[in-house]
Amino acid sequence: MQSLSGRDKAYSFVRDQVLTSPAATGTFLNEQELATRIGVSRTPVREALLMLQAEGLVEMVPKRGAHVPAMSGRQIGELMELRGVLERHAASASLKAGAPPVSQMRDALDRQEHLADTRTAEGAKEFIDLDGLFHQILVDAAGSELLSRTYAGLRARQLRVGLTALFAAADRQRNVCSEHEAIVAALEEGDEGLVHRAIDDHLEVTLQILLRA
Structure with missing residues (x-):
């Protein structure tokens, strides 16, 4: 190598x-x-x-x-909008192919749930790393190398705003787990519209927390 x-x-x-x-x-x-x-x-x-x-x-x-510049409210909004476009497309593609990555996403979610009550900086960083993994698994399921690379390129921004959101809202880790569960459950049901709404709801909650922070 x-x-x-x-x-x-x-x-x-x-x-x-x-x-x-x-x-x-x-x-x-x-x-x-x-x-x-x-x-x-x-x-x-x-x-x-x-x-x-x-x-x-x-x-x-x-x-x-x-x-290292701060991200403006507009930039955060654009980041969440782009994430939504990519994640909804990936979800639709994986459902159309009959291969939504439910088991892999649930594994990442299970690992997040073990960290949901931690309050240390190290635990928060690991939780957000798993958050990134959860969403990257979904995007990778679209089977597009370019799509996966584009989403992975958002990593630094996503981790920074993700950690900010965790510390800006009470019980955010538990709520993230619940929002992730809604996405996985919708994928399991094979309901494209429900998956899209679950993704949008998750990103909108995060956006509003960040805009208030």
Whole structure:
């Protein structure tokens, strides 16, 4: 298996470990500190940050470095709208193929339910990681590599807003599990309209929590 280049290692680390944290919002990233943590020189870190700038995840500010901007209400709304389009399409495609990923999604949900009452930062991060897995399984079931890659590209934003929502609403973890159960149950029934409504309801609740946060 080909090893990752220094740039790719830095890119993956910053995107998946740094930018997923709500605490990163509004901060400037220290290139040398990142290089030390990742075990590479500053050059690949700089290259990775430029890639992340192209994706809109950081802003390069002259003489200051890479800034992690807050997501505006409009951007959060657009993220949820895009998620809805992709997830509804994937659900319809999987039902049409007669292969909705019920067992895989339920496995991810079962693991979430074991963490539903945890209140630690580590537990919340694991819960949101499983949240991402739950939805990615649904999208992957459409059988489209491009669709799956597009959805996976939203990961850093989704994890950041997901963690924000968990800490902004009481019992959000339990409620997420209930909303996920509604999606899985609708898939089991094979009811396309019901699945779409369950997806929309889940995303709308999350959106309203984030807009109030």
